[in-house]
Amino acid sequence: MYTIAKVIVDVPSRDTDRPFDYRIPPDMAGWIEIGSRVGVPFGRRTLQGFVVGLEKQSDMDPARIKPIQELLDHLPPLSPDLVELAGWMSRKYACTTIAALQVMIPSALKGKAERYVSVPDLQPGYAEAAAGAGVPASGTGNAENLFRSVGGSMEGEQGALFALTAALPPEARSILAFVRNAGLVPLSQLGKRYPEEGETVKALLSQGLLTETQQIKDQMRRKTVKTVAAAVSGEAAEAALASFTAQARRQKEVLEFLLEVGIPISQQELLSTLGVTAGTVKKLAEKGYAVIEDVEVYRDPYADRRFKATVPLELTDEQSDVFDKINGALQARVHDTFLLHGVTGSGKTEVYLQTIERCIAQDRQAIVLVPEISLTPQMVERFKGRFGNKVAILHSRLSGGERYDEWRKIREGKVQVAIGARSAVFAPFERLGLIVMDEEHETSYKQEETPKYHARDVAVRRARQHGAVVILGSATPSLESYHAARSQSDDEFAPMLLEMRNRPSGSSLPKVHIVDMREELKEGNRSMFSRPLHQAIADRLERKEQSVLFLNRRGFSTFVMCRSCGYVANCPDCDISLTYHEKSNNLRCHYCGHAEPAPSICPECGSEHIRYFGTGTQRVEGELAKLFPGIRVIRMDVDTTTEKGSHERLLQAFREQKGDVLLGTQMVAKGLDFPNVTLVGAIAADSALNLPDFRAAEKTFQLLTQVAGRAGRHQLPGEVFIQSYMPEHYSIIHASRHDYLSFVREELQHRRGLGYPPYCRLILITLSHEHMPVLVRMAENFAAELRGNAVKKGVFGSLDRLSAEALDILGPIASPMPRLKKRYRFQCMVKYRGDIDAVELVRRTAAGMLDGLKDSLLQISIDVDPQMLM
Numbered sequence: 001m002y003t004i005a006k007v008i009v010d011v012p013s014r015d016t017d018r019p020f021d022y023r024i025p026p027d028m029a030g031w032i033e034i035g036s037r038v039g040v041p042f043g044r045r046t047l048q049g050f051v052v053g054l055e056k057q058s059d060m061d062p063a064r065i066k067p068i069q070e071l072l073d074h075l076p077p078l079s080p081d082l083v084e085l086a087g088w089m090s091r092k093y094a095c096t097t098i099a100a101l102q103v104m105i106p107s108a109l110k111g112k113a114e115r116y117v118s119v120p121d122l123q124p125g126y127a128e129a130a131a132g133a134g135v136p137a138s139g140t141g142n143a144e145n146l147f148r149s150v151g152g153s154m155e156g157e158q159g160a161l162f163a164l165t166a167a168l169p170p171e172a173r174s175i176l177a178f179v180r181n182a183g184l185v186p187l188s189q190l191g192k193r194y195p196e197e198g199e200t201v202k203a204l205l206s207q208g209l210l211t212e213t214q215q216i217k218d219q220m221r222r223k224t225v226k227t228v229a230a231a232v233s234g235e236a237a238e239a240a241l242a243s244f245t246a247q248a249r250r251q252k253e254v255l256e257f258l259l260e261v262g263i264p265i266s267q268q269e270l271l272s273t274l275g276v277t278a279g280t281v282k283k284l285a286e287k288g289y290a291v292i293e294d295v296e297v298y299r300d301p302y303a304d305r306r307f308k309a310t311v312p313l314e315l316t317d318e319q320s321d322v323f324d325k326i327n328g329a330l331q332a333r334v335h336d337t338f339l340l341h342g343v344t345g346s347g348k349t350e351v352y353l354q355t356i357e358r359c360i361a362q363d364r365q366a367i368v369l370v371p372e373i374s375l376t377p378q379m380v381e382r383f384k385g386r387f388g389n390k391v392a393i394l395h396s397r398l399s400g401g402e403r404y405d406e407w408r409k410i411r412e413g414k415v416q417v418a419i420g421a422r423s424a425v426f427a428p429f430e431r432l433g434l435i436v437m438d439e440e441h442e443t444s445y446k447q448e449e450t451p452k453y454h455a456r457d458v459a460v461r462r463a464r465q466h467g468a469v470v471i472l473g474s475a476t477p478s479l480e481s482y483h484a485a486r487s488q489s490d491d492e493f494a495p496m497l498l499e500m501r502n503r504p505s506g507s508s509l510p511k512v513h514i515v516d517m518r519e520e521l522k523e524g525n526r527s528m529f530s531r532p533l534h535q536a537i538a539d540r541l542e543r544k545e546q547s548v549l550f551l552n553r554r555g556f557s558t559f560v561m562c563r564s565c566g567y568v569a570n571c572p573d574c575d576i577s578l579t580y581h582e583k584s585n586n587l588r589c590h591y592c593g594h595a596e597p598a599p600s601i602c603p604e605c606g607s608e609h610i611r612y613f614g615t616g617t618q619r620v621e622g623e624l625a626k627l628f629p630g631i632r633v634i635r636m637d638v639d640t641t642t643e644k645g646s647h648e649r650l651l652q653a654f655r656e657q658k659g660d661v662l663l664g665t666q667m668v669a670k671g672l673d674f675p676n677v678t679l680v681g682a683i684a685a686d687s688a689l690n691l692p693d694f695r696a697a698e699k700t701f702q703l704l705t706q707v708a709g710r711a712g713r714h715q716l717p718g719e720v721f722i723q724s725y726m727p728e729h730y731s732i733i734h735a736s737r738h739d740y741l742s743f744v745r746e747e748l749q750h751r752r753g754l755g756y757p758p759y760c761r762l763i764l765i766t767l768s769h770e771h772m773p774v775l776v777r778m779a780e781n782f783a784a785e786l787r788g789n790a791v792k793k794g795v796f797g798s799l800d801r802l803s804a805e806a807l808d809i810l811g812p813i814a815s816p817m818p819r820l821k822k823r824y825r826f827q828c829m830v831k832y833r834g835d836i837d838a839v840e841l842v843r844r845t846a847a848g849m850l851d852g853l854k855d856s857l858l859q860i861s862i863d864v865d866p867q868m869l870m
């Protein structure tokens with residue numbers, strides 16, 4: 001029998017990042033498991049924690065081990081394999097274990113201690129003491145009665161208490177009486193009832209007249225509905241029906257109805273169907289003819305949607321080959337990873353669907369990961385259409401309650417398929433057979449906040465735990481995955497490459513034209529539309545076909561500038577320009593949320609020539625309206641899609657051909673499949689190429705390939721225009737030819753030359769502090785310390801030597817975002833290759849530095865395999 005639980009508590013700090021021992025109270029024995037969520041006393045607080053181990057005994061002094069205070073769920077929210085995964089994440093990404101555990105559960109279960117107050121227990125002998133004191137009940141009036149009612153006593157200390165209580169102001173006495181009556185009152189509720197009396201409550205607590213206890217409370221309640229059912233049947237029912245008087249006609253009606261329905265129905269439905277009141281139903285229940293029950297329900301965001309059932313398509317030869325290979329591994333129940341490189345529209349999704357079907361047939365479960373912006377209704381429909389209510393959707397746009405309910409369907413084994421963005425990789429299935437990651441190259445699979453994990457690595461790790469298969473699918477695989485598949489050098493991650501080069505529809509990839517915008521300018525065209533693209537849009541309008549216009553958001557900013565003096569509005573706390581928001585007419589900082597009204601005159605020189613450079617898409621929209629009067633434009637960008645469901649509404653409108661043009665940022669590039677779209681225009685295809693990011697060319701190539709893939713996917717042939725000021729750039733040329741392999745060859749050469757992934761791995765360390773001089777000194781120290789430690793381990797050496805193992809440390813230099821939220825930022829970059837545990841080296845060095853400093857103002861953030869270098 002286990003008597004000790006090892007618990008990781010919810011404090012995200014290095015000092016508490018280890019399991020603490022707690023005693024398992026006898027009544028919880030048998031219920032506490034690895035993965036259980038518990039409330040435990042920690043110092044003076046009660047904290048939520050997770051059980052990560054069970055022991056028969058502890059090395060600690062038994063007297064010092066506190067008991068677990070509460071067990072928060074019957075079914076532990078985490079399974080042992082997820083707990084183990086959290087340990088792995090903590091090592092791999094240098095984060096705390098609690099951070100890794102927290103990211104696995106829905107926010108609804110991020111319980112916080114709620115503070116409750118009560119009146120201390122009656123002292124034994126209180127009644128005698130009160131009687132012995134000979135004070136008549138009415139003797140000293142109200143004060144004393146009140147005192148009794150709150151449970152005081154008359155002797156010694158208790159007598160002093162009495163005096164204290166009697167002397168209390170009326171509000172305090174009223175509070176005591178209220179709490180005494182209620183028993184246990186949440187402090188927040190007391191605050192609402194006595195909004196002015198915060199100080200009084202504090203005084204009562206410090207005098208010991210009120211005591212405080214803490215319990216963990218979830219952020220979310222389960223949803224229940226009242227249901228009604230007949231409680232009688234057969235002859236008893238006949239007798240009951242006969243017994244109603246004329247006045248009870250309505251009750252009789254209800255019972256007749258319930259008997260007819262035969263199963264519990266929601267009370268609300270009952271009331272509205274029969275037009276009766278809740279009182280009627282209640283009376284019926286009181287007579288024992290009906291039962292009213294609260295039944296738990298799942299909030300289903302797709303409840304009122306009907307999905308057209310679909311059947312598996314007959315696979316093309318190419319699809320079959322791919323499917324057979326994957327299915328082979330699935331049937332063998334061994335872990336294997338496949339990289340499915342299939343051109344846009346080659347039918348990758350159909351392969352996923354049929355593989356999932358096999359997985360379900362094995363009585364195993366499947367996770368499908370898609371980038372957040374691809375999680376469109378169209379996508380959901382394809383999966384719900386095939387698998388119906390076997391599917392749970394984990395969507396960030398769901399409400400907290402909906403998300404929690406979808407998650408519970410997974411945890412309780414009520415569904416076999418979970419679809420969602422990045423964090424769905426933690427879907428708590430216990431018999432996982434398959435993880436599909438669509439658009440595996442997407443950077444959104446990397447979480448930018450702590451824990452800074454990459455869902456691809458987590459997926460592979462989880463699949464290995466379960467002997468499950470991973471499919472990484474993309475038309476433009478990341479260089480990391482492609483390189484790993486080709487070289488097969490890494491035994492941790494060496495996916496098998498599978499390829500699909502054709503579209504099942506037989507339609508060919510669209511013809512792509514590159515337009516040299518420098519030529520346009522030379523010819524006097526200052527518009528953002530080249531003449532060929534202008535003509536192409538006009539043609540589509542004429543033919544009543546649709547167009548998609550794409551603007552790369554990266555590299556486009558929307559700022560405020562004075563044309564007289566060059567003043568640019570900057571965030572006071574971050575060294576970056578503020579963004580203009582048309583809707584609210586204010587300026588906002590994208591990093592810290594600072595907002596201020598947009599100025600009408602320049603704060604610097606007073607000039608009125610202050611101009612707002614609205615979002616790129618707003619400008620394009622304005623120009624379209626000028627060039628093509630009456631054109632119907634559906635704009636999709638951050639400004640038009642903030643509202644819940646707006647993204648879906650816009651796409652639906654476009655599908656119903658309520659727009660001639662779908663204009664947008666990255667959002668229009670992904671996964672959309674509209675038969676009537678025959679033109680795609682990339683307005684400034686190269687806008688991101690000059691960003692200080694070694695992946696700039698890769699991202700540009702991927703995006704252009706994706707957008708180009710939106711045209712001509714069905715009967716109508718498609719055409720694509722790519723406008724660029726750098727038309728000779730290899731990422732643009734290869735994208736225009738749909739030539740992934742040539743792009744990869746050229747890009748890998750560059751990466752090898754510059755010493756970037758996939759030829760090495762990176763760790764980005766950002767140090768931040770409010771004071772620049774202090775930060776500079778600390779950053780220098782950190783880099784020196786890190787180099788010293790690397791030399792000690794014998795791993796320090798330049799990567800240029802192309803040896804199998806090497807580690808190099810760059811920096812410190814000011815971060816590309818040199819100041820954020822009032823903090824200056826410096827960074828170091830570790831580049832390494834081979835079997836070096838560089839993460840541990842960095843983590844130790846950072847911990848050592850923070851420990852030695854006692855200057856809590858320094859923050860060190862560690863980003864392993866960073867995607868954003870800014």
Ligand SMILES: Nc1ncnc2c1ncn2[C@@H]1O[C@H](COP(=O)(O)OP(=O)(O)OP(=O)(O)O)[C@@H](O)[C@H]1O
Nearest residue numbers: 313314315316344345346347348349350504671709
């Ligand atoms: N075997 C098949 N027979 C007929 N049609 C098919 C078949 N497989 C897929 N399709 C159809 O081809 C179209 C493209 O398929 P799908 O969307 O699965 O491609 P994809 O590779 O996932 O595309 P993308 O990467 O561009 O999102 C869809 O309309 C799909 O219904």
Ligand SMILES: [Zn+2]
Nearest residue numbers: 571574589592
């Ligand atoms: Zn800011």
Ligand SMILES: [Zn+2]
Nearest residue numbers: 562565602605
């Ligand atoms: Zn000015």
